[in-house]
Amino acid sequence: MRHNNLFECMFCGEKFKSENSKDCHMVECSADDRQISWLDTVTNKSVEGRIHFASKDNRETLLYVEKDGMFRGYKTELLKEELPTYFRSFVSCSSCGGLMREARGVGDPQILLCLVCTEKKNSNAFVASDEAVGNLAVYCPLKSRGCKWENTISLIDKHLDICEYFNLECPLKCGVILKRVDIQNHITISCPHRLIKCKYCRALHKDIDLASHQRSVCTNFPLDCSNKCGNKFKRVDMKYHMEKVCPNTKSECSYKKYGCDVILARKDLESHKNENRFVHLELKTDFIEKEMKSEIQKLKSENASLRKDFDSMKRINYKTSKIFK
Numbered sequence: 001m002r003h004n005n006l007f008e009c010m011f012c013g014e015k016f017k018s019e020n021s022k023d024c025h026m027v028e029c030s031a032d033d034r035q036i037s038w039l040d041t042v043t044n045k046s047v048e049g050r051i052h053f054a055s056k057d058n059r060e061t062l063l064y065v066e067k068d069g070m071f072r073g074y075k076t077e078l079l080k081e082e083l084p085t086y087f088r089s090f091v092s093c094s095s096c097g098g099l100m101r102e103a104r105g106v107g108d109p110q111i112l113l114c115l116v117c118t119e120k121k122n123s124n125a126f127v128a129s130d131e132a133v134g135n136l137a138v139y140c141p142l143k144s145r146g147c148k149w150e151n152t153i154s155l156i157d158k159h160l161d162i163c164e165y166f167n168l169e170c171p172l173k174c175g176v177i178l179k180r181v182d183i184q185n186h187i188t189i190s191c192p193h194r195l196i197k198c199k200y201c202r203a204l205h206k207d208i209d210l211a212s213h214q215r216s217v218c219t220n221f222p223l224d225c226s227n228k229c230g231n232k233f234k235r236v237d238m239k240y241h242m243e244k245v246c247p248n249t250k251s252e253c254s255y256k257k258y259g260c261d262v263i264l265a266r267k268d269l270e271s272h273k274n275e276n277r278f279v280h281l282e283l284k285t286d287f288i289e290k291e292m293k294s295e296i297q298k299l300k301s302e303n304a305s306l307r308k309d310f311d312s313m314k315r316i317n318y319k320t321s322k323i324f325k
Helices: 019-028 059-063 085-091 127-134 153-160 180-190 207-216 235-245 266-275 277-323
Strands: 006-008 035-040 045-050 064-067 070-074 137-139 150-152 167-169 177-179 195-197 204-206 222-224 232-234 250-252 263-265
Touching: 059 064, 059 070, 059 153, 085 127, 127 153, 137 153, 150 153, 167 180, 177 180, 195 207, 204 207, 232 235, 250 266, 263 266, 266 277
Parallel strands: none
Antiparallel strands: 035 045, 064 070, 137 150, 167 177, 195 204, 222 232, 250 263
16 A cells, blocks of 8 residues: 555555565565465365465566666665765766666766667767766665675676565466575465375375375275275275175175065165965966976967968968879
C-alpha cells in the first residue's frame, strides 16, 4: 500500500521510501504470522510453518533508476559513502540523477548523460567517467536482507548472479518465490513439484500428484477387499481375488443348472450344499429325467423319420425292379 509517497508494509504498517525496500522487509516481517501446514512425504508427517508472499527480484529494479518507463543510471542508494559535491557531477547523470552507465557528452561540458538518457546518436563517450563509476564502492542492493557483500559497482551485476539473498522463482515451477540460498532445500524437501518415487511401484511422480496416483492408479497399491473379508491385495490382483478367491463374494450355487437359484457368499456355499444334498439330488434327478424324456422323444422322432424314408426307398426299389424285368 502506498501512503503519502511512502510504501507501507501490509503486515506491520512500517513505511519505506521505495517499493523494493518495502518488499524486502515484508519477506522477513515478524508481524506476518500466518501459518500453513503441509504433508512432508519424506517423513510422512504434517509440518507447519510461516508462509511469505515474497516477490521475484528484478535486477534492473534493484540496480537502476527507473524513469519514464526505462531503467537508466545506477541507484545512488547502493553507495557505501556519500560522494563529495565536486565529484558527484562527474559521475552522475544530469537527466536521471543516477550514477552514469556509459557516460555521454552532448556538447555542454557541464552536462553528462547515461547512454540511455541521451537522445543524440553521435554523442561522445566519456571513458573516464565510466571508469570512475565502475570503481565506486557499493553494498549489495539486498543488504537489508542480510547480504554482507560489498565491492566495486563494476562487479555488482556478477554478484547478483550468485547472491544468496536474491529472490528467485522455484525452478520446478511450483510458483513459490524463495531466496537463492533456500532454493536447493526447497526443491529437495518441500517443493510440491519435486519428483518422488512411489514406494509401491517405484515410478516417479510429482509430490503434489503422488497421493492421487496411489489412490487411483498405482497397480501395486495395497487395497482393502471391498467385500470386507479382512485381507489386503495389490490393486492389480484385486479383480482375481474378488472373482475367484474372496470368501465374501456372492456366488451362485453349483446346482443352478439343475434348478437351485440360491446366491450366497462363497464361504457359505459348501454348508448350503451339505444341508441341501437331498434337495439337490432330487433336482438333479428331475433334471436328468427330463433330459432323458426329451432325448427319448427326439430319438422316436428320428426313428419315425427314418422309417418313413425307408418305406419310400422300398417303394422306389419295387417300381424300378418292375421296369427292368
